[in-house]
Amino acid sequence: MKHTTSQLKTAVAFFCLLTCIQRIEAQDCKTTEELDALPGKYTDAAHYEWPAARASWLNELKTAANKTTANNVLTQIESIEKDSRKNFTLTGAVLKSSFSGDATGYISSKYAIAAYSLNLGVYEYICVKNKTLVNSEYANVFRAYVNRFKDLSPAFNNLDNNAYYATPNQYDDRYIALHDFLRFKDKRLLDAMNGGIGFYQDVADDKVKQGSRNAYITRHWYITKAGTPLFVPVTRKEYLQTLLEFYDRELVLFKKNVDDIEREYQNNLKSAKGNEQLIANYKKAYNNHTIKYDNYQSKYETKKALVNAALKENKEEWLSQPAIVCPKPVTNWIYDKNLGWSDNGQGVADSEADGIKTGSFTFSGFWDNRNGDVLYKYNPAYFKSTTTAPAKPQLIELSFRYVKVPAGQRLVENFTKNFDFKAVQRMLE
Secondary structure, three states: OOOOHHHHHHHHHHHHHHHHHHHHHOOEOOOHHHHHHOEOEEEOHHHOOOHHHHHHOOHHHOOHHHHHHHHHHHHHHHHHHHHHOOOOOOEOEEEEEEEEEOOOEEEOOOEEEOOEEEEEEEEEEEEEOOEEEEOOOOOEEEEEEEOOOOOOOEOOOOOOOHHHEOOOOOOOOOEOHHHHOEOOOOHHHHHHHOOOEEEEEOOOHHHOOOOOOOOOEEEEEEEOOOOOOOEEEOEHHHHHHHHHHHHHHHHHHHHHHHHHHHHHHHHHHHHHOOOHHHHHHHHHHHHHHHHHHOOHHHHHHHHHHHHHHHHHHOOHHHHOOEOEEOOOOEOOOEEEOOOOEEOOOOOOEOOHHHHHHHOOOOOOOOOOOOOOEEOEEEOHHHHOOOOOOOOOOOOEEEEEEEOOOHHHHHHHHHHHHHOOHHHHHHOOO
């Protein structure tokens, strides 16, 4: 078999890496200080030791164009990270880089996008029976997430029923608008994500004891296009209109559920064949299952009228204000305490009383003066240049997770100081 120069170089580099690791493993060790002082090694993604695995990393991206774009973007980020260590002496660990890709999905149910990631694990040296080995797991790791911010929290997290897809029962990752709204409990996180190049740390360093391996600390850098915020507030008008859309979907869902329950009940009665105890059991189960649908049609009409009144009776200036909603909505309310049935179907309510009276997403006013949460959505203007190339980088999250031990701390501090974040931002242009 004929080998190319590139293949020969890869083979030689891989052989050298194995030789180095074997030589390290042959060394005696006694203290953590000795391990921490050992010269480190670095393996980039192109020289990952399992070629078959490397070849399948980006398979979920499907198209050759997506795979090529992802590989180029991740390799650039990998190169920028490597360059941040040009004046850094790596000791105490082996760094290994790998890539991965996800199937094309949607941001805000509108913008087709393919997400992919870089993972740079820090595999520390460990001492086993007085011999130096490389740990098979890592505590410290640098990651780059392209085309997704992994720590976003949906405002309402129980709207995944089939009925709430943009096209009902079409499993394509696109939902009604209410499903895609966001809320930020920590404004610092919103500011970081909306800041072009924003920083957020989940745990303060001084809250973790030196040497502790039981607490992870993660520093996040959120990279977006300069000049245009990624998130904008949802207006009151938008929120109220999305409630009407939800009500219509809920009505269809409830009707179907009631029909299904009734059909099952009638079939059970037929199968009971005069068994009174079994019939009684089926009757109790039927009552339990239908309680939450009592008067669902009239409840629909009532809460729809509340929203239509708010839309009609308020001026445009009021309707254009940000939608501020209940910060701690009730997600479970009791329909019949005697039967012990407790369920909310789909959605949330501002209070148990609202849930019992008219069900999910009953509108009882905005929470401007009650420490409410502002609802946000992805900014359409941010994606106005989105093309038919889903893998084109639109937003990038960089994270460095570490524990307070020397190997991790040295790397994260060097990264924080020397990584070229603006070079990553230019990749979004």
